[in-house]
Amino acid sequence: MSQSASVWLVLLVALLAANLPFVNERLLAVLPLPGGAKRKNLAVRLAELVLLYFAVGGIGLLFEQRLGQIAPQGWEFYAVTAALFLVLAFPGFTWRYLLKHRKG
Known part of the structure:
Protein backbone atom coordinates (compact mmCIF):
# COMPACT_ATOMS: atom_id res chain seq x y z
CA MET A 1 0.00 0.00 0.00
CA SER A 2 1.36 3.41 -0.91
CA GLN A 3 2.01 6.12 1.64
CA SER A 4 -0.79 8.29 0.26
CA ALA A 5 -3.31 5.45 0.46
CA SER A 6 -2.22 4.72 4.04
CA VAL A 7 -2.78 8.33 5.07
CA TRP A 8 -6.28 8.40 3.53
CA LEU A 9 -7.15 5.07 5.10
CA VAL A 10 -6.08 6.25 8.57
CA LEU A 11 -8.12 9.44 8.13
CA LEU A 12 -11.18 7.44 7.08
CA VAL A 13 -10.78 5.06 10.04
CA ALA A 14 -10.35 8.09 12.34
CA LEU A 15 -13.55 9.68 11.01
CA LEU A 16 -15.53 6.49 11.57
CA ALA A 17 -14.00 5.81 14.99
CA ALA A 18 -14.52 9.39 16.20
CA ASN A 19 -18.25 9.20 15.46
CA LEU A 20 -18.79 5.63 16.65
CA PRO A 21 -19.48 6.49 20.33
CA PHE A 22 -22.24 8.90 19.34
CA VAL A 23 -24.20 6.75 16.88
CA LEU A 31 -20.88 -4.95 24.19
CA PRO A 32 -24.26 -4.33 25.82
CA LEU A 33 -24.36 -1.75 28.60
CA PRO A 34 -23.89 -3.20 32.09
CA GLY A 35 -26.82 -3.24 34.48
CA GLY A 36 -29.42 -3.17 31.72
CA ALA A 37 -29.01 0.57 31.12
CA LYS A 38 -30.76 1.83 28.00
CA ARG A 39 -28.53 4.83 27.17
CA LYS A 40 -24.87 5.74 27.53
CA ASN A 41 -24.06 8.98 29.30
CA LEU A 42 -21.58 11.55 28.01
CA ALA A 43 -18.76 10.34 30.28
CA VAL A 44 -18.93 6.83 28.79
CA ARG A 45 -18.96 8.28 25.27
CA LEU A 46 -15.89 10.43 26.03
CA ALA A 47 -14.06 7.43 27.53
CA GLU A 48 -14.82 5.49 24.35
CA LEU A 49 -13.56 8.44 22.32
CA VAL A 50 -10.21 8.39 24.16
CA LEU A 51 -9.88 4.63 23.75
CA GLY A 60 -1.40 4.68 12.10
CA LEU A 61 1.73 3.48 13.88
CA LEU A 62 1.44 0.06 12.21
CA PHE A 63 1.13 1.67 8.77
CA GLU A 64 4.14 3.89 9.47
CA GLN A 65 6.16 0.90 10.63
CA ARG A 66 5.31 -1.04 7.46
CA LEU A 67 6.39 1.89 5.26
CA GLY A 68 9.73 2.46 6.98
CA GLN A 69 11.24 3.77 10.17
CA ILE A 70 8.93 5.29 12.76
CA ALA A 71 9.58 9.01 13.20
CA PRO A 72 9.92 10.24 16.80
CA GLN A 73 7.04 12.49 17.89
CA GLY A 74 6.85 15.16 20.55
CA TRP A 75 3.89 16.27 22.62
CA GLU A 76 2.86 18.71 19.88
CA PHE A 77 2.05 15.83 17.52
CA TYR A 78 -0.27 14.21 20.06
CA ALA A 79 -1.95 17.52 20.91
CA VAL A 80 -2.68 18.20 17.23
CA THR A 81 -3.91 14.66 16.50
CA ALA A 82 -6.16 14.70 19.58
CA ALA A 83 -7.62 18.04 18.46
CA LEU A 84 -8.14 16.64 14.95
CA PHE A 85 -9.86 13.58 16.40
CA LEU A 86 -12.23 15.84 18.38
CA VAL A 87 -12.99 17.84 15.23
CA LEU A 88 -13.74 14.60 13.37
CA ALA A 89 -16.14 13.63 16.19
CA PHE A 90 -18.17 16.83 15.81
CA PRO A 91 -20.76 15.44 13.34
CA GLY A 92 -21.63 12.56 15.68
CA PHE A 93 -21.76 14.84 18.72
CA THR A 94 -24.00 17.26 16.83
CA TRP A 95 -26.32 14.48 15.73
CA ARG A 96 -26.56 13.02 19.25
CA TYR A 97 -26.81 16.14 21.42
CA LEU A 98 -27.67 19.19 19.33
CA LEU A 99 -30.34 17.93 16.89
CA LYS A 100 -33.88 17.23 17.97
CA HIS A 101 -34.97 13.64 17.43
CA ARG A 102 -38.59 12.67 17.03
CA LYS A 103 -39.83 10.08 19.49
CA GLY A 104 -42.42 7.61 18.41
Missing part, protein backbone atom coordinates in the same frame (compact mmCIF):
# COMPACT_ATOMS: atom_id res chain seq x y z
CA ASN A 24 -24.89 3.67 19.02
CA GLU A 25 -25.84 2.69 22.55
CA ARG A 26 -23.42 -0.23 22.98
CA LEU A 27 -19.94 -0.11 24.49
CA LEU A 28 -17.48 0.13 21.60
CA ALA A 29 -20.41 -0.80 19.32
CA VAL A 30 -20.15 -4.43 20.51
CA LEU A 52 -10.67 4.85 20.04
CA TYR A 53 -8.15 7.71 19.65
CA PHE A 54 -5.41 5.39 20.89
CA ALA A 55 -6.68 2.53 18.70
CA VAL A 56 -6.54 4.70 15.58
CA GLY A 57 -3.10 5.92 16.64
CA GLY A 58 -1.98 2.31 16.86
CA ILE A 59 -3.28 1.63 13.36
